[in-house]
Amino acid sequence: MTAPPRVWAPRAARVDLVLPAVGTTEPMTAYDGGWWASPRPVPPGTDYAFSLDGGPPRPDPRSPRQPSGVHGPSRTFDAAAHPWTDAAWPGRDVLGAVTYELHVGTFTPEGTLDAVIGRLDHLVDLGVDVVELMPVAAFGGEHGWGYDGVALWAVHEPYGGPAALQRFVDAAHARGLAVCLDVVDNHLGPSGNYLAEFGPYFTDRHHTPWGAAVNLDGDGSAEVRAFVIDKALRWFRDFHVDALRLDAVHALVDDSPRHLLAELADAVAALAHEIGRPLSLVAESDANDPRTVTPTGETFEGRPGHGMTAQWADDVHHALHALLTGERQGYYVDFGAPETLAKALTDAFVHDGGRSTFRDRPWGAPVPPDLDRRRFVVCSQNHDQVGNRALGDRPSRVLEPGALAVSAAAVLLGPFTPMLFMGEEWGATTPFLYFSDHEEPDLAAAVSRGRAEEFGGHGWAELYGADVEVPDPQARETFEASRLDWAEARSARGRRMLDLYQALVRLRHTEPAVVSGERRVTTVRLEDRAVVLTRGAVDGGGRVDVVLALREGPVEVVVEHDGGPPRLVLDSAVLLGTGSARTEGLPGATTVTVPGPGVVVLRQDAGGG
Template sequence: MSHGSVHAGAGSHRFTLWAPEAEAVDLLLGADPEAAEHIAMSRTEGGWWAVEADPTPHDGRYAYSVDGGIPVPDPRSRRQPDGVHAPSQLVDTAAFTWSDQDWAGVTLEGAAVYELHVGTFTQEGTFEAAIERLDHLVDLGVSVVELMPVAAFPGEHGWGYDGVALYAVHEPYGGPEGLARFVDAAHAKGLAVWLDVVHNHLGPSGNYLGLVGPYFTDQHHTPWGQAVNLDAPHSDGVRAFLLGNVRHWLEDFHLDGLRLDAVHALRDDRATHVLEEMSALADEIGERTGIPRTLVAESDRNDPATVAPRGQGGSGGLGLHGQWADDVHHALHVLLTGETQGYYADFADPDALGKVLARTPFFHDGTFSTFRGRVHGRSVDPATTPGWRYVVSLQTHDQVGNRAMGDRLHHGSSAGRHAVGAALLLTSPYTPMLFMGEEWGASTPWQYFTDHEEEELAESIRKGRQAEFAEHGWGGTVPDPQDSATVEASTLRWAEVDSPGHAEVLAFYRDLLRLRREEPGLRSTPLGQGSLTREALTGGDGAEGGELLTVTRGEVQMVALLGGGNTHEVAHGPGARVLASFGGVEQASGALRLPPDSVAVLRVGER
């Protein structure tokens, strides 16, 4: 059924609300709920309530009262101009001005993704300011921009994973029109746009869904609060709410894809999982419009069925197009930092890096996980789910921001070590994803921040994070999430891009992304047909020997020296050509001279 917040304009308007357990529902027109005009709504089919009314004298502001309760925003509100606790405002998404009629889209296969947070990507923290940086992303060589959540959340600043108005666009970023302009501008420059959406829970402040209908269940729980009701009585309306949200973003805002947060927390015991319904919906929209739509899941289950093709009769997978594979990040992190606490412990296995970079995205593919205390994961068949279906990273908002100080991987290591990590990522058989600022070795951390007005909630978050990191052995004071200085510290400093120490890293990232597009060995060597070797070197004159890493994919080879006290010489065959290098690598007389923490990418076969 269409919903009241979809269309706006002068004259009579049909408002609808799904509230299947309600005895009475009132529509409240006006920005001030205490002075609002109350209009009784009528029950219709399927638990919906409806009424015709003229919102024009009230500036399009409206709210609902269920069974005489407090005024609540529209669960499908397209705009919350006065915050998530205030009345909603009508938005006519069909009236947006678009210039992307010739946009053909970007497929996941061959893509390179760039994750950014609108509020800290620029000093202004808006869609308009982010548009001004799109040329940087084009020059970098990525093809997809993945926006962290923009669904309306409390306050001005936040990560967005505590969103409560899942159809609205965060007002401080620029609201719904700002998002539409950003997507249109990105398409004009050849960039696809994905949006990170959170369907598995709502934030603790401004969550009024439970006052409207049976959106949540006590049958399951998540680490973040109540679980979404997907299979209890009246859950058909909840599923329609989530599926409508997918359609809303992909159609109303022309988005090319969605990253689905923590799908393992979407507990669904029905024969057809809601994720399978989402993937079918995205495919239908893509086929109808001729523009591919991509759904990428974040899941900690290490289960290739997430991206296996949908099947009939209970066989097959969920049919999502891609999924994050954090095991690749963990293996790279241990290699480059030496950290082995917590869930990194198993990745100190000498075989971990070679396994995840050459054979499978899941180190735990039916093996014992010491962190979980049980066997975890399932093996991957590259013929069913090829490598490009797995999105992998060197850094993400999660892996950086969930550290006590929000320090990035390169903050504790040399630029050369960072470059080695980038080369391992960008020569891998997977779809690579960069986190904003990574490409130039940004000096800014990425820390956790919130802007809750409830002091009790804010204090519980402060204490909770302090206690959590103390358990992981991090001492000292964790940055206050409620302090504006935490936001400022996490905001990118674009003046760094061309400065010494940063410009060289950026140039190397550009070279690597260009090679991914141009070199057949990197584009088409299937998962399982490449190789990675590690060799511990013996140093001379008492110097540390370091470790030699060699990755081969088709006719492309990456050679890196991590650590060591001396330059190391590596022979190569005749005709080998250096395509990109970092750290002072030299080529002469059939060999490479690799200083400590340096890397080179070569073509070793004929072309």
């Protein structure tokens, strides 16, 4: 038997438990604090709903499963029934871990969690440490990105439901892979959002791009905060996930004395201590504010830290993308110079207090020199940077393999925590478009219309041409076009790109000079048509020079050294089948000629040679 159903509904005068299978409605008992509970437990697998003051049945705000969609009844789920096999799993902190972001619905032809299990060995061979799932909370319709979830405690049924997520995590741990779950707490989607009927989950005191903000600091906010924190702990405890990626935390507007993020960080730290393995919180934040990763017991510029393990740093992506593609529209306007890339590769934030042209105001704050750079998650592709483009086109559609190698090396061999986006490792050319499946005709039409109207607001006409047709997010073919084509990975081009990524990840794991996130052992030097990223081991045990040749044609770079010449440990041109680099030893230096664009990596032992 599962526990008796209970629900927080402080404004209701009466709450009834509705059991559709038996056609009964039973009154629930009121308790202090606005809580209501059924007088008896119900068996696992029972469908149920709540009726407020005689109104229509609504799913449980803390529903563990929505087998009939987000408008249907909830179903009880016995989370303890899964026969876990990961008792020996030691856990994995996200700092420095090679992370791989994927969308369950488009990663495989089947679009399910069980189907993803069948591809996990590919990620193991690649050298991935952490698998990050885009949101799996239940949302309206069959397919979508997942950021419009409304049953935030449930797992989307077309993906396989909660039992499938447990099987997935167990299978990942068996292969040495940690699991990060992308969760959205800053808003709910428009279809099936019944939270406001139950209580003050939202407030007009603050506003976000999605409307009224989640109520984190007004009347009733204690229970709303508990809703968010209890849900996070449930993913860790009942589903054994290792990390949560928190969507757009800058939209969690909270004026209370202690920010929700700090409260969440301390709760997760306590649970990690209890279960004896590391648990991580990774924040997506647009604020460029080191306070996000400042520990809760410390302050940044006089403000208490939020205690996140790590945070996304988009400026590294922007610097790479703008430099290699030449794009300058929208938020790329302040990026594109080699000097900007140099700043991004050392300081994480390009906008660190100076003026942002795109925002037309000062933005961000400097990252302290002693702050571990592994606290910043960086990428050359992710769901946002690909999917929010008008055509969902990846860099592989416009960049040749050598330029893709430059991006990959900067991300994987830099001082940050690297993240890859599904298919990037073989140079996937399939788009990742924005797609949705709203069932309500008015909502569906509004989403389609809104996507088309956005085309003019982000400079896409300048890039694609004013006559380009923006794919309709509601069209089935938009979703189908976004599925990965695994045949590309088996092609000659895909195999060569995979070889390159495997070699880069291997260096990430084996070279002491690459593992460190300390700012003091990372330098960037600008050359004619090249950028040289130098990583030094903390203990003085050698260094790695990553030569990023940015333009076509032979690019010459002089690498100084003590003692004997450095060893060439990676040549992207060889791996990609486009030629090879040349080295010429000189007294105290080596001249490297790179067939650009491309990458060579040289290793120097301590004292040279």
